[in-house]
Structures are given as C-alpha cells and as structure tokens.
Amino acid sequence: MTIRIQAEPSGFGAVVSGPDLTKPIDDETYKAIRAAFEEYSLLIFHDQPFTDETQVAFGERFGPLEIVTKTRVGGGGGDMIADISNVNRETDEILPVDGDVMVYRSGNEMWHTDSSFRDVPAMASMLSGREVPPEGGETEFVSMRAAYKRLDAEQQAALEGLVAVHDYTYSRALVGSTLSPAQQKELPPAKQVVVRTNPANGEKNFFTASHASHIVGWPVEKGRDYMKELVALATRPEDIYTHQWRQHDLVIWDNRCTLHRGRTWEKARYRRIMRRTTVAGDGPTVAIGSEAVGA
Numbered sequence: 001m002t003i004r005i006q007a008e009p010s011g012f013g014a015v016v017s018g019p020d021l022t023k024p025i026d027d028e029t030y031k032a033i034r035a036a037f038e039e040y041s042l043l044i045f046h047d048q049p050f051t052d053e054t055q056v057a058f059g060e061r062f063g064p065l066e067i068v069t070k071t072r073v074g075g076g077g078g079d080m081i082a083d084i085s086n087v088n089r090e091t092d093e094i095l096p097v098d099g100d101v102m103v104y105r106s107g108n109e110m111w112h113t114d115s116s117f118r119d120v121p122a123m124a125s126m127l128s129g130r131e132v133p134p135e136g137g138e139t140e141f142v143s144m145r146a147a148y149k150r151l152d153a154e155q156q157a158a159l160e161g162l163v164a165v166h167d168y169t170y171s172r173a174l175v176g177s178t179l180s181p182a183q184q185k186e187l188p189p190a191k192q193v194v195v196r197t198n199p200a201n202g203e204k205n206f207f208t209a210s211h212a213s214h215i216v217g218w219p220v221e222k223g224r225d226y227m228k229e230l231v232a233l234a235t236r237p238e239d240i241y242t243h244q245w246r247q248h249d250l251v252i253w254d255n256r257c258t259l260h261r262g263r264t265w266e267k268a269r270y271r272r273i274m275r276r277t278t279v280a281g282d283g284p285t286v287a288i289g290s291e292a293v294g295a
C-alpha cells in the first residue's frame, strides 16, 4: 500500500493519504501511521467514511479505547464512541443551543487535551466528521512540544517535578456547566506531571489544559495563573493549526503533547455530527498519592 505523508512546514501536523482506514490495515501501514503520529502529533486524513464500527476497529489498532463517561450529560453513542454533535441521536433533531447538553459540550471550545482529568490521561483522539457545517465549526490545534522548545533552559528547568491537578468540575464550571454528584464521583480531580517525555523519540513538552486547576503545593491562584500562562504561550495565534472540516475527514491528535479546541458555528441552523474514539494512555503520569513516576 502506498502512503503519502505531507508534513506542515512547521513540523507540527501532516496530511496523510493513501490508506483506506475503514478497512483493516496491514502492519506496515499501521507502523507508518504510528510513526507519523509520534513525529507530527496531528494527522489529517480525507475521505474516510467511517461507521461507528469501522472507527472503533481502526482506533483499536493503536491500543485499548477509553470507555465514554457513563454519566455524561446527553449520553454517548455507544461504549467507545463519544458523541460530539449538536444533534439528538434519538430524534435526529438539532439540540437547543442553551440546553444542558450543548452548554456542557461548549466546554470543548476551551483549549484542552482529552481526559487529562482522568488518572490515566488519553493518548490519542480520533475525530470523524460525519456531517459538517458549511461554515464555522473548525477545530484548532497547537503543539505543547513546540511551545516547550520556545522556553529558555531556565524556564524549562523550573517546570521539572511540578504536578498539576486537572479537575473536570472546575473546567466545566468555566462554561457555566455543573456536573451532577454522580459525575463528580466518577471523575474526581487527577494529578498530572507538568513535563512529559514522548517514549518513542524522547521529545519533551509541558502538559497543561483548561482542566488544569492548580499546582500541587502552590497557592491555588498562583498555580492557576501559571497554568493559564502556559496555555497562552502554547496558543499564540501564529502557532495555531486550524482544521476546516470536510465530510469524512478523520483527524488524529496526540493528547500527550497537543491542545485543541472547537470553534463555534451557527448551532441553531447547521448540523454538526462528529464521532470520537479515544485511545487510552498507558498509565498514570503520577503514582496515586505520591510524586511523579514518568511520562
């Protein structure tokens, strides 16, 4: 199988063409895609008309998938498929823009990395554009690896050993969404190292997100401001890759070293149906109840 990988000039992001991901792929193709993922952090594929089933099968090539939060407002679309849409799955009608489900989902419009509020943060996310609006609804991405490289040696050293608390209740409150007691119980705050190292190539990055509430051992406001500063540093306008969706695009990103956010669109007018599979990380970044254990 021929595979063509066109990297962005910045070295962050690549468009991959050739393989049909809706069918089983051979090991060689998987290895080429996986290597590109480790290197470019963000992969774009066009013309991949997935069903939930074929999307799960492709995702599982990368490793075990996360199970969608059971208590999630609005439910998921099946155990391993997250429903990122403005359409009610049962009635097929556009959801009210001011209703609970859409307010909750608007949390995706803040810079974040998926599942950093879980003890085992996500490794990769795979988002399939099933029905995309004619305008708006882009997804933006930045590299925390590139941003880490922009720090000087002293700034990089200051991050070593820090541990941040990522808290879903905190981040959802930022968009005016309140988690139910059951959700809060299912997703208590999680600790994450602030510096991560990619095990495949040794590349380092800082790791933060809108979910990052504070730093362990620091006054809450000081840690919160510091996390916000790192997000701002990573998301300078000139460093943003904006993905304009075409129907049947598949975008894969590395949650260990990128941030992303959805952009709004005319939600009352246009349908936008995306489905996400999420490849689980391979372990916690911090041993529960102790200091950092690695990436």
Ligand code: OGA
Pocket (backbone or CB within 6 Å): 084, 108, 114, 125, 127, 137, 138, 139, 140, 260, 261, 262, 263, 274, 276
């Ligand atoms: C996600 C996400 C943003 C978007 O699927 O994890 O944040 O543009 N999506 O839908």
Ligand code: MN
Pocket (backbone or CB within 6 Å): 108, 112, 113, 114, 260
């Ligand atoms: Mn997300």
